[in-house]
Amino acid sequence: MSIKQTQYLSKTVSDLKPSGIRRFFDLAANMEGVISLGVGEPDFVTSWAVREACILSLEQGYTSYTANAGLIELRREISNYLKRSFSVEYSPESEILVTVGASQALDLALRAIINPGDEIIIVEPTFVSYAPIVTLAGGVPVPIHTNSKDEFKLRPEQIEHVITDKTKAILICSPNNPTGSVLSKEELVEISHIVEKYNLLVISDEIYAELSYDQPYTSFASIEKMFDQTILISGFSKGFAMTGWRLGFVCGPGEILQAMLKIHQYTMMCAPTMAQHAAIEALRGGMQDVEAMKKSYRQRRNFFVNSLTEIGLPCYTPGGAFYAFPSIENTGMTSEEFAENLLLEEKVAVVPGNVFGESGEGYVRCSYASSIEQLQEAIKRMGRFMEKRK
Template structure:
């Protein structure tokens, strides 16, 4: 008897995460410096941890409302208004989720009918395509280029439009490239959304981590809030990855559809994490600014050093990733990553796992201490001498 015959065809055809392969390899080796993890190296601020502990001591261990604590949703609405100039109703337009990943999952399932096409700029985070497929849709990659700093252009969208196109999944700042779309560039995409009646899934989980210009939230653009599902959370900017807390904000008709899925699949996000998030929004933004300042310093040092070593890299405008080209080595991105790990014990992620457009590049996270970055660069420099 083979259990495989019981599996869903959709799930059977999904590829395992390419990132996990290299995490597993690195985990079995001593002395590895990992530049592969998309996670802040900061510990969650003490006042946030303390608020969580206090909620436990006070016995707040039961379910919350499906959409999350009302106080947290109020704080999310205030935060979005003050920080990004977008206004939502906490009562029926905001849902607290188990990370931004769950927010994206319920958003896609709420809007996607079988064979609907969702446009996805690549390189992109590894879960985007699989989540579209699991929702019954068809992921359609839009191939961006290094010479454009991996930014999505209107012509990419125009060329991919069919009568089945339902929406566009937009991530700015981008994982893995760090690309940030400015207001003018977003307005051009907004024009395409209007022209082709697209719904936009705006993954803005890295919105707090932009370094060179003011951030523009997509739903803040004229006429775009009504056709945008805003996805964000606390993992990256607030250094709360393990708390698994995100949120989604959208017009009520969309939000309430997502809430139905959330009710059946998840019930609610963890109660104690929600109390921590309230404190993060009320009194944690100064800590976010300090982390952002540190990331910016590391980014400048790390990207300058990569270019000096012989790995051409554009200056990413946000997130905490560098995406250098390894084309001059003659290796595939997977060969490069495997050899670098085995020969110099530095873990990076091969670019091809982020889509076909990522081949010839590697993703390096600079969310590590300066000392670790310096040592990693020293080892990479030794490795690169093989190709000079």
């Protein structure tokens, strides 16, 4: 008699939906000549100086575990970087933890603060992993819907409408994935008043902090009175073009960091040693490369967003990250229909907006982290696709 293996699975895991992004990546992977605007990673190679620092660390035999919290040299560089770039000062000894990507940092933060049934407010459209990670930690994700009219920005009154006695924290991502929306300092201050009033935590995902194009970036932790109520999450994947290195970090008040460290000790031990050595070099000498990438992304953004509007896909100008989030409502198709038809007919891969939550329906996410030549060809194909629907 055969045994159904599903009987052994956690109900929580069984009920999780697989990532909606993966289906389109898998479709595109089996087709030739596809231009992918779906992948959320830089098209730049990690700078040579950073790669060389990694190679040197291997040659010198640095292949053992580091301290659980990460190399103290790296934590000091992270502290210095945050202080000079965003006016936020964390103790390298007790308030910074090096993680395996920002994703692990987010997982640790949620598991460290959530009791069963605690509610975590997330802002839709939202990165695909936020709600599932909240659920896996035993919490309840509570979505707030935003829209293009407001540039997908969170409004303070929206927070008050969903707060209950079970609300523990708000998860904010600015610059945002998938919309590219950036919250200004003034807007963050308004949110901070609600946070203070209801004594909430803010988990601030700042992985795209280096990629803010039209205004200086403001870290939520730098807002007055918010340092002790903020868990700051970031890493090296986006701004430093180090996605495959899997290196992130989380900063916050000492007691919360120590709780995260306990989980990290039991589940991960430490982040990859050679990646940590590379990251030290990235922070010490890699800012010119970051600025060069940022300049290139800004130029691509301007071309791509203007071109989308010209071919009949209205798109507000995103302030950061490397995503455009155009409306496809005038086509009469759902987000999934649009993405699938565009892929099959013109071999351009985009991500349907509904995978980022209900408020993403009617939009698609396009990454402009591709060469200008590829973006030009993608616009040409998308324009042809739209012409057929007139």
